Amino acid sequence: MKKTSIVTGGAGFIGSHMVDYLISKGHFVIIIDNLSSGKKKNIQKHLKNKKAFLINCQIEHFKISQIRVKKIEFIFHFAGIGSIVPSITDPKKYIKTNVTGTLNILEQTKYIKYKKFVYAASSSCYGIAKTPTSEHHRISTVYPYSLSKFMGEQLCVHWNSVYKLPICSIRIFNAYGSRISFDGGYGAMFPVFMKQILKKRPLTIVGDGKQKRDFIHVTDLVKAFYCVAKSKKIGEIYNVGTGKPISVIKIAKILSDKIEFIQKRPGEPDITHANIKKITKHTKWRPKINMQNGIKDMVKNIDNWKNAPIWNKHKIARATKKWFEYLK
Template sequence: MKESRIIENKKVLVTGGAGFIGSNLVDVLLKQGNEVVCLDNFATGKRKNLQLALQNEKFKLIEGDIRNFEDCTVAVQGCDYVLHQAALGSVPRSITDPMTTTDVNIGGFVKMLFASKEAGVKRFVYAASSSTYGDHKALPKVEHIIGNALSPYAITKYVDELFAKNFSDIYGIETVGLRYFNVFGRRQDPNGAYAAVIPKFVSQLMAHNSPLINGDGSYSRDFTYIDNVIQANQLAAITPTIDFKDKLKHYSEGIGKSYDQEITISEVFNVAYGERTTLKELVEILQMTLSKFDSQINDIKISYGPNRGGDIPHSLASIEKANKILGYDPKYDIKTGLLEATNWYRENLV
């Protein structure tokens, strides 16, 4: 019988399930016949993202906070897997308010992880971040080499990795961290002070306003479409423990680090497409894509401003480890993903 590469007929908790990434995970998991629980306090998530899910009898919404251990305990009961997406994102927000970012991203993470351990969850998959690579300049980024953190947000996401490894060693819970690289796609909010660059640029171009690029446009990112992220989360959850350990052992020997076969699973993987796009190139692709529907967009001039504090100049992931151990094979490159994303924004932005 062929091994399934998706989560099916399980009970899954998605924390932050009303958010951009979380709600997309919720919808896909429900389509695959799973029972899905969403824990969200709606600090950044939106109820409208759950419109489809709320019509499904296999969906349960718990309005609560990962900083409240009782909420975590209730949400995780009977779950096979936890896909932990809840966090306060944004480098600038963490610089403005490091205390709340730390409280949510570390305090909430530990509570959710401990509740999962107590409930006997099979595997805890969590959103890590490419910001962990900090000031390390070498490209592409490989999981076992990081630099110094450049923001409080980056620190919180790396501390989460340390806690996950520690909990695996002490309690035996399997943990898998996914270092996301600039995720974009449907439902990503274009509004607010901390909006991500792609939906913000799309919204501005559609309104015939000039997008503002921080810096001279040479900074580059490994932009990653949401469906690639959904694939990675599922593979991280369902890759059999024996296969995981065997592949990890052989992969690790290849980079000069060998593992015992009986290790507890606690690993991190880059989740990206594996290609680099400058911000200037990004705007050019967006203009080309959107001008097919509105020719005036191609003539909009781009504005440039100062670099943003805490930003990494360049980001490019090696996805070799995720490919070899999880079977991760992203289908959406930047152009394909942007076409899908802009089609969604054209239908949903007013």
């Protein structure tokens, strides 16, 4: 009999890759997604082949009665709002989905049998951190998105401690790869760049571009989630990145020779750099995809972003006006 796992947000960027990987490992997957930012086309082949089943609902409204399986292998919780900048103007929306939604999935699955629940947390909880950043670093939630993701993680930690549920959390650094979403307003660098390349526009670089980010390819990332799910460790928090930060300007120059610089945003670190010693010690996981190959994969699939909005410095200034106002 096939193992059955649940992936919330399973039609989205990371979630759909998680679904792909689980199915490659012989799992049947129950996907919970309201398709607000996730795309049905990301999972269509699995639905057609009856290797997955979609429950179309908001995560805060999900009921366990919507599934009939009594025994679940793993639960991967990706459902949530991921765009950082818009959280400054609509924090209530982020708390509702990222916190209340997490509470609901924890409560709805509390009385079914499962081997591991893995929460998708964010490294943004560290704020402007000392690097390389370990899991013991102080928490500094600078904007509503980071607060909402950390509150969701705290619920998971509490449910593990009080209800003895087998839960772990992964603090994702800077995920990238095919299917990365562009529907959440101005935010993630790569969708902005891909559309600018398609339209032959200059790439907009925040600040001088010397800021570095610890980018982790989505293929490596979902394997980390799977390794943590398979591990006997419970109640653990793990950083996941490559441990090899790269500057934004270096990435931009790989992609294009047309570049323009825009004002640096307050509240954003000059570098993100994951200390990944803990996850590599507790599991067999190692990141394998380097930035050059990761970028080649994205460029090969660049048409994924043909319907993305085109951003220029004027539109970005309007979209980030409140960010500058509140975080200056």
